[in-house]
Amino acid sequence: MRALLVVNPAATTTSARTRDVLAHALASDLKLEVAQTEYRGHARDLARRAAESGETELVVALGGDGTVNEVVNGLLTHGPAPEALPRLAVVPGGSTNVFARALGLPNDAVEATGALLDALRDGSERTVGLGLAAGTPDTQDEMIPKRWFTFCAGFGFDAGVVGRVEQQRERGKRSTHALYVRQVMRQFLGEPNRRHGTITLEHPGAEPGSTEVIDDLVLSIICNTAPWTYLGNRPVYPSPQASFDTALDVFALTRLSTPAVARYATQLLASTPDRGPRGKHAVSLHDQTDFTLHSQVPLPFQMDGDHLGLRSSVTFTGVRRALRVIV
Template identity: 85%
Template sequence: MRALLVANPAATTTSARTRDVLTHALASEMKLEAVTTEYRGHARDLGRKAAHEGVDLVVALGGDGTVNEVVNGLLHEGPDPERLPRLAVVPGGSTNVFARALGLPNDSVEATGALLDALREQRERTVGLGLAAGTPGTEDESVPARWFTFCAGFGFDAGVVGRVEQQRERGKRSTHALYVRQLMRQFWEEPNRRRGTITLERPGADPVTDLVLSIVCNTSPWTYLGNRPLYASPEASFDTALDVLALDRLSTPAVARYATQLLTSTPERGPHGKHAVSLHDLTDFTLHSKVPLPFQMDGDHLGLRTSVRFTGVRRALRVIV
């Protein structure tokens, strides 16, 4: 078996020793090439090269951003799970939502052991993914399509992600406390808290208008606060298309209510109420905004957009579990 290990040296919880242990463990089982990423987008380039060269397995060692880049490289020419390399993930970031949603240990050493066991036992599954692209006929139509593994956000939550990235560029460590602080700052400075600018359109249904927040989920949980899973869309699954949780108001009482519901959410029940919109298993829909809004995918801030078209693609990629 030919395998490629893509390791992000800047991942929050990854050390050189961890990378060495993983490299030696994998090399004892297969023909392995190990590459350390050197620039933003390098993991995507490596994934694309692996797909072209017929590599059997690509192992991503890093956080959700590294995994997202590898996936976009593998699927550069579209989904073809029988032809493309299989993906394996060893978590090395601060949250590791994709790996944990697959049921993998959050510790990199334990995850390495689980990976080796899965390879020996030939355990894998084929997962669905989300695809986001610019909308034809809008100023964003030239934006290239990009895959995401577990979530995307348009509006409020993407603004929080952008603030966190700014803090990290200033040398702050990525922690859950940092996210909470930036969330509060985004809330107090949000100009459209009481009347949103987002409209959701989907075939065969009336538009949903005046949304402030829109979270698109490809799996559940949506994210984690420490070890606590948060279920924005409890029905979301790698086996279905995409789910959406949207809010049309972010007043102080509404935020207190929905934040409490999110913190106490379960696989059976997520945020709900008269200002919440929950949609399940959407294959094709578009989010438009009257003004440019922040956009994020898999926790990576991608700038401002006015329109994004989403597609839920079932059975897009084989993953070692």
């Protein structure tokens, strides 16, 4: 099988020696080409060229969730065509590795490589659904090109946290869970709209052709799978029913006052695959194929943990059976 290994040399938890060992192990079973990323977006370009060549059967992403996101967007440059596109495999090398862990893969690069080789020998794969989003920057009318995401997107508060973390990483800070917790507190203290949200959610109503509107949201998290993220080894489930086999789930809050934050943060930390946060300020929607989030003011937007700047409107689509993945 002809395969491309896309390596992010800056991956948080993978050393150069480990990468060499993993490439050697994969090359024993595959006709392997290895390419290291050199700039932001390079993984996307490498995967696009592999898909367009028609010769590559498998693309392996070695890195964190950002690397995986770029590879997925490269593979799906011309849209989903599961039977025609190369399959995707993931070897986790980031700090959290949500997509890989949600697929049930080990969170260790060496163990994940062994599991990948076993899956290839057994012909084990699944076809997963993905999220697709397009946003309007600030208050302009021009739409930003659509982009795929594998496990989550966020509009508002949580995207602001992601942006703060990225700023700290650019200053040389390591991506740790403690860093995220600190930035959550700073985002909360600096949030001007935590009592009266500016986000409106529009989604199809129960009657054909109708639209339902939910106003005054402060926080909105869009999940393509569960869990949403991990705090160390603890999974967090704002939308426990979210799945790679359905469309998208939405979890939103209409208030971020101190009592509300304490209540819902406690529920999130105690969430399970059977029970997520609940309450009068919580909004939960399951298996949504198409919906739009608008804001009265431009808000931060993130996809798969990658901060994408400010948006005034984002349209989401849940696409079932979009890509084949080795598991």
